[in-house]
Amino acid sequence: MFTNNKFRIALVALAATSLMACSSGPSEEEILAEANRQAAVEQAEAEKSRMERETATVARAEAARADEMTRLRAAAEDQKATLVNQNIIYFDFDVSSIKPEFISVLKKHADFLVANPSQTIVIEGHGDQRGTPEYNIALGERRGQSIETYFSNEGVSMSQITVVSYGEEKPAVMGTSEYAMAQNRRGVVVYE
Amino acid sequence: MSTMKRLVRVVPTKLMLLMLCAIGLAAHSQWAKAQSNLRIVITEGMNNARPIAVVPFKWDGASILPESLADVIGNNLQRSGKFSPVSLSNMPQFPSSDTEMDYSAWAQKGIDTVLTGSISAVQNGQYLVKFELIDVLRAQLTGGESKTLIDGNLVMAKDHIIVSREKIILAEDFRQYAHIISDIAYEALTGEKGAFLTRIAYIVVRDRDTDPLPYQLVIADYDGANETRLLSSPEPLMSPSWSPDGNKLAYVSFEGKRPQIFIQDIYTSQRTRITNFPGINSSPAFSPDGTKLVMVLSKDGNPEIYVMDLATKELERITQNRAIDTEPEWTPDGKSIVYTSERGGRPQIYEVNLATKRSKRITFDGEMNLGAAITPDNKHLIVVNRTQGDYHIARQDRETGDMLVLTKTFLDESPSIAPNGSMIIYSTLHEGQQVLSLVSLDGRFKALLPATDGQVKSPSWSPFLL
Numbered sequence: 001m002f003t004n005n006k007f008r009i010a011l012v013a014l015a016a017t018s019l020m021a022c023s024s025g026p027s028e029e030e031i032l033a034e035a036n037r038q039a040a041v042e043q044a045e046a047e048k049s050r051m052e053r054e055t056a057t058v059a060r061a062e063a064a065r066a067d068e069m070t071r072l073r074a075a076a077e078d079q080k081a082t083l084v085n086q087n088i089i090y091f092d093f094d095v096s097s098i099k100p101e102f103i104s105v106l107k108k109h110a111d112f113l114v115a116n117p118s119q120t121i122v123i124e125g126h127g128d129q130r131g132t133p134e135y136n137i138a139l140g141e142r143r144g145q146s147i148e149t150y151f152s153n154e155g156v157s158m159s160q161i162t163v164v165s166y167g168e169e170k171p172a173v174m175g176t177s178e179y180a181m182a183q184n185r186r187g188v189v190v191y192e
Numbered sequence: 193m194s195t196m197k198r199l200v201r202v203v204p205t206k207l208m209l210l211m212l213c214a215i216g217l218a219a220h221s222q223w224a225k226a227q228s229n230l231r232i233v234i235t236e237g238m239n240n241a242r243p244i245a246v247v248p249f250k251w252d253g254a255s256i257l258p259e260s261l262a263d264v265i266g267n268n269l270q271r272s273g274k275f276s277p278v279s280l281s282n283m284p285q286f287p288s289s290d291t292e293m294d295y296s297a298w299a300q301k302g303i304d305t306v307l308t309g310s311i312s313a314v315q316n317g318q319y320l321v322k323f324e325l326i327d328v329l330r331a332q333l334t335g336g337e338s339k340t341l342i343d344g345n346l347v348m349a350k351d352h353i354i355v356s357r358e359k360i361i362l363a364e365d366f367r368q369y370a371h372i373i374s375d376i377a378y379e380a381l382t383g384e385k386g387a388f389l390t391r392i393a394y395i396v397v398r399d400r401d402t403d404p405l406p407y408q409l410v411i412a413d414y415d416g417a418n419e420t421r422l423l424s425s426p427e428p429l430m431s432p433s434w435s436p437d438g439n440k441l442a443y444v445s446f447e448g449k450r451p452q453i454f455i456q457d458i459y460t461s462q463r464t465r466i467t468n469f470p471g472i473n474s475s476p477a478f479s480p481d482g483t484k485l486v487m488v489l490s491k492d493g494n495p496e497i498y499v500m501d502l503a504t505k506e507l508e509r510i511t512q513n514r515a516i517d518t519e520p521e522w523t524p525d526g527k528s529i530v531y532t533s534e535r536g537g538r539p540q541i542y543e544v545n546l547a548t549k550r551s552k553r554i555t556f557d558g559e560m561n562l563g564a565a566i567t568p569d570n571k572h573l574i575v576v577n578r579t580q581g582d583y584h585i586a587r588q589d590r591e592t593g594d595m596l597v598l599t600k601t602f603l604d605e606s607p608s609i610a611p612n613g614s615m616i617i618y619s620t621l622h623e624g625q626q627v628l629s630l631v632s633l634d635g636r637f638k639a640l641l642p643a644t645d646g647q648v649k650s651p652s653w654s655p656f657l658l
C-alpha cells in the first residue's frame with residue numbers, strides 16, 4: 001500500500017508537472033519576442049564590434065591625419081625655414097620698384113603666406129646712408145610698400161602684413177662703399 | 193640770470209640722484225654719463241678771425257680752481273670763428289685789471305682787445321670773479337682817461353673799458369660762468385648775442401653686434417662738455433628736437449619695434465608717448481610758441497605733414513599729395529612750414545602757409561635739396577644740397593634765392609642752427625665714422641667734433657638757455 005501510495009504521489013506530481021508544462025508552454029509571440037531579443041543582443045554585439053572597428057578606423061585615420069598634419073607642419077616649417085633664409089631683396093639707389101630678379105623669391109613667400117593665412121609678417125624697408133635720415137625713412141617705407149603690394153596682388157591678406165621702415169638706421173653693412181650701400185638698400189620679410 | 197642759476201644747480205644734483213637710483217636697474221631711460229666724449233677740432237677759417245687776448249685770471253688762493261675761466265672763454269671765442277685768441281707766449285704781460293695794463297705793449301703786438309680778470313675766495317666756498325674787457329686802441333687814444341660831459345660837468349671817464357663786471361659764484365658754476373663771460377664779451381664785440389650757454393642733443397650709435405643698447409639719446413654743452421645720456425635703446429632713436437623753453441626733447445623711438453614719437457623732460461627724464469599711428473611717425477618739431485608739434489605720419493597711405501595741438505592732441509593735416517612729404521621745420525614766426533617734397537620728381541624744399549595750406553617750391557639749385565632749417569632772423573634757408581652726387585650743407589638767401597655751398601665734407605646731413613644764427617652743426621662722414629661738424633653761416637669757419645666711441649648723428653642745437 002505504501003508503495004502504491006508512493007507511485008500515486010509520483011504520478012500526481014508528474015501529471016501536475018505535465019499540466020503545468022502544458023499551460024506555460026511558449027506561445028508564438030513569446031517565441032518571436034525571444035527571437036527578437038536574441039537578434040537585439042546579436043545586433044548590439046555586432047554594433048559594438050562595428051563601433052569598435054569604426055573607432056579603430058577613425059583613430060587610425062586621425063593618427064594618419066595627425067601624421068599628415070605633422071608632416072605638413074614640418075614641411076611648412078621647412079618651407080618657412082627656407083624662406084626665412086631667402087628673405088632679403090635689394091633695391092637700386094633712390095628707387096623702390098622691385099627688380100625682376102627678386103620676383104621668383106617673393107612669389108615663394110606669397111604662396112606660402114596664401115597657404116598659411118594665420119602667418120603674419122613684418123616687411124622692413126631700409127636705405128643706404130645717402131640722403132637725410134628722415135627722407136630715407138620715407139623711402140624705406142615705400143620699398144616696404146612695394147613688396148606689400150606685390151604680396152597683396154598675389155592674394156596675401158593685408159591683415160597678415162605690417163610694413164616698418166628703418167631708413168638708414170640699421171645698415172646691414174657698415175661703411176659707404178658701393179658694396180655696403182647696395183647691401184643696405186633692402187627689403188626684409190620677417191616672419192613673426 | 194636767476195633762471196639760469198637755478199638751472200645750473202638743478203642739473204648736477206638731479207643727475208646724481210637719478211644716477212644713484214639707476215644703480216641696479218636696466219640702462220633704459222636713466223641718466224648716465226655717456227662715454228663718447230666729443231672734442232672740437234678746428235679745421236678751417238682762423239685767418240679771418242680777430243685777435244683777442246684772454247689773460248689768465250689772477251688767483252691768489254692756494255687751492256686748485258675747478259676750471260680755468262680763461263681757457264674756457266678763449267676756446268669759446270675761438271670756436272665762434274670770429275676771434276683768434278692770443279697764445280700765452282705772445283702776451284707782453286699778465287694784467288688782472290685795467291689798472292695794470294701797459295696799453296702800448298699790447299698795441300705793439302697788434303692786439304687791440306684784452307680780457308682781464310681776477311678770482312678771490314669769499315666765505316662758504318664761494319668765489320668773487322671780476323672781469324674787464326679793454327679796448328687797447330681807445331685806451332691809447334685817451335691815455336686811459338677820457339673826458340665826458342655828465343650833467344653839464346666835465347668828468348673823467350674810462351670809456352676804453354667796454355665791459356666791467358663782477359659776480360660771486362659757486363665752485364660748480366665756473367664753467368657756466370665762463371660761458372656767460374664769453375656771451376657778454378662776444379655780444380659787446382660783435383653786436384650779436386652769444387650762444388655759448390647752449391646745448392646740443394644728438395644720437396650716438398654704438399656697435400650693434402656687441403652692445404645690447406647701442407642707440408643712445410645724449411645731450412651735452414654746445415662744446416661737447418658735460419655729456420649726459422638721456423636714453424639707451426636696443427632699437428633706433430631718431431630726430432631729437434628741442435622745445436623752445438629748452439626743457440624738453442621730442443624724438444622718435446623704435447623701442448616698440450616700430451616708430452613712435454615721444455616727448456621727454458630732460459631734467460626729470462619723464463617721457464610721454466605722443467603718437468603710435470600705423471606707418472611712419474617721424475620728424476617731430478616744436479612750434480616756436482611750444483604749443484604744437486609738427487610731424488610726419490603715413491597713416492593715410494604715404495608720408496604727409498601734420499600739426500598736432502599738444503594740449504588737445506588734435507591733428508591737422510597740412511599736405512595732401514601722393515609724393516613723399518617730410519622733414520618739416522617751422523618758420524621763426526610759426527606761420528609757415530618748410531619741408532622736403534618729391535612731388536616734382538626729386539626731393540626739393542617747399543614752403544606751406546598754414547593758413548591757406550598752399551605750398552610753393554623754394555629750392556631749384558642742385559639735383560636735390562633736403563632737410564631744411566631756417567635761421568632765426570628768417571633770412572637764410574639751410575639745406576642738404578646734392579650736386580653731382582655730393583651731399584653738402586648749403587645756404588640759400590630767402591629773398592634772392594641765391595645758394596652757396598658751405599661745406600666740403602662727405603655725406604652731410606641733419607643741419608641744425610645755433611639760436612644766434614652764427615653756426616650750423618650737422619652730421620657728416622669723416623674717416624668712415626659719422627661725426628658732428630660745425631660750419632659758420634658764412635662758411636669760413638669749420639670744425640669737427642670727433643667722438644671717441646660710436647657713430648654720432650642727428651644733432652639738434654638748443655634754444656638760448658638764459
